[in-house]
Amino acid sequence: MGIKQDVKLEMSALHYENLMTLSVRINDEKVEVKVPPTLSLAVILRNYFQLTGTKIACGIGRCGACSILLDDELVNACLVMAYQANGKSITTIEGLSKLSLDEVQEAFLKQGGYQCGYCTPGMIMAVKAMFDRNPHPQESDIEEALAGNLCRCTGYGGILRAVKYVMNQKHY
Structure with a gap:
């Protein structure tokens, strides 16, 4: 199955002056994408990788709708910027179980x-x-x-x- 990247969105990020290569493991799959370093993981997961189970609601870390595991620790993805996640492992709701429900x-x-x-x-x-x-x-x-x-x-x-x-x- 694999994680699908949205190339159009990646290309639209090119208007930013400084892009970084975000290298992470998402749901046990190693991926790399060029993103603005201060873009939140919530936006990256939803818009670059179509992992829409991570919701964006408050955007300030109060509601928990964007909760993910970052190196096995629960975090609000709306508060974690790309540069903070580089080299880490991310588990989203889509990655809890491969063949059936967790x-x-x-x-x-x-x-x-x-x-x-x-x-x-x-x-x-x-x-x-x-x-x-x-x-x-x-x-x-x-x-x-x-x-x-x-x-x-x-x-x-x-x-x-x-x-x-x-x-x-x-x-x-």
């Missing part, structure tokens, strides 16, 4: 952990990062993990059910 994705689906779906990729990335760090989270760990993600639709009931569903599956 168990966190499946739990969100089965337990109704979404409504409009806009915040869902960021929520899933936050929950996945939490379980990767702590296979047996306490209630306070769950609250902390979700503190950087906003959802205005669900009231968080389905999201919490999804987290507890994963915990009960004993995969972590």
